[in-house]
Amino acid sequence: MSLAVSLKHRFGTFRLDVDFEAPAGVTALYGRSGSGKTTMVNAVAGLLKPDAGIVSVDGVTLTDINAGLFVPPHKRRIGYVFQEPRLFPHLSVRSNLIYGARFAGLQDEREFDRIVGLLGIGTLLDRRPSKLSGGEKSRVALGRAILSKPRLLLMDEPLAALDEARKAEILPYFERLRDETGLPILYVSHSPAEVARLATTVVLVEDGRVAAIGAAAEVFSDPGAAHALGLREAGAVLTARIEAQEADGLTRLSTSAGPLLLPAVNGPPGTMVRVRLLAQDVMLATDKPSGISALNVLPARVRDIREGEGPGALVRLEAGDEIILARITRRSASALDLAPGRSVHAILKAVSIARESVGEI
């Protein structure tokens, strides 16, 4: 799949002017609320007609305003999972699920059973949507969109309305969906944790413009994108392999930057996971520290330093094949005499973990 989007649209004082191309996999539109993400997705779905622009999926042009082309939403074959589940209240879960299938041609019983199994909603089929929990509704909405056999799936913050526990319940289904169906997905989110966990490509949106685009690991560790990301969210995404589960509840992982010890990462040895390291959780030392409580100390080399307007500085480090981002003060940077090429030790205080299937990246 390739998705090419070029849009210009304005309502009131807000102006959207974006242009990006995304390869196969999960593409995340990431940005703050009000940055224009939902407008972009609605334009791709055909629910909004932009003032100007082009949308094409897999070489099929769906919108080309200059050429007078605007395919209506029901002929686009683009699935859409909205912020709210939007289940049809007068239909059973089963009827909701097969609503789109009749337009996609033959109903495939095996495909139905497979998706229902994948989402774990087999016991809900005869219920009404009003009798479902929030997490169950989200899964049914997801299944309904997949069963309409779309060529592209749009997801507009499908987890935003759920609490943390429900999010944790749904995310594994999204990951299975991504890995087992191979369906291209455009995923809107303002949660960096979700994006780091799911996305192949990240499109960073700021004030109606594309501020950065690239692989998740690149965009999150790009100091130039830090402002759009929000400084607190800047950080690296490492690929790691689970080596062993230790008796004290810690998990030993290996990365190309060195070994890591983290609290309980689920999965048997050999599982590949993504580890998100926030820049503000990384400390730097010029000498190898001793007598320190932090378990993870990775040798690294300074690649560059970007100083902001405030007292802070973002230091980009090379460690093995990985990039690590550290946020320190300018005062510390000059006190330690940091400069590109300098060897340092990165000390990791805390990390959040994103599990990922074997073989990706």
Next chain:
Amino acid sequence: MTDWLTPEEWQAVALSLRVSLVATLFSLPLGIFVAYALARWRFPGHGLLNGLVHLPLVLPPVVTGYLLLLTFGRTGWIGGFLDGWFGLVFAFRWTGAALAAAIMAFPLMVRAIRLTIEAVDPKLEAAASTLGASRPWVFATITLPLILPGILAGSVLAFAKAMGEFGATITFVSSIPGQTQTMPSAIYALLQVPGGEAAVGRLVVIAVVIAMGALLLSEWIGRMVARRVGGA
């Protein structure tokens, strides 16, 4: 049943039922369309259409009946056209009574249906369109089932209003026994002759029974629909 009603009284009851039923059923498709247009579309003349629909509610019924006579009478511009081309005559026929009843009941029907259409979340319809449903299909499978309670309530209201319509009917089609004498016209006529109280009493009882029956029926169907929709 015919034992305790005279043939004339029975005729009036049957005619009223027929007039009300025809008026309700024939105005329903137009009522749904107008309610949908008023609820969902913004177009020039929106306010004018809204006013026109509600006019019979605020005009004296006699005026409505007189206007009907002017336009739908045999020499009226619509009436003459329909008579000449289709042989369809309204003036002083039971069809005219049905037309008068339909027009008088129309605002009530449209209001009830419009309220439920406004309560349907357009987001559900957008979701259906992304699943591949064309607009007519979205209307048939999503909108229509969700507004069923409003259609039902509107129909019952319209039927009840049609059963009781008097002023416009008697002005437009007069009160010809067996032809255009509906139940209210019959009650009025009977009140004009001495000794008609017994007959009036019987007709009043029937009017109350029919009205109560319609209300109970609509409540029962409403409950069935609500259960089917699941109270979401």
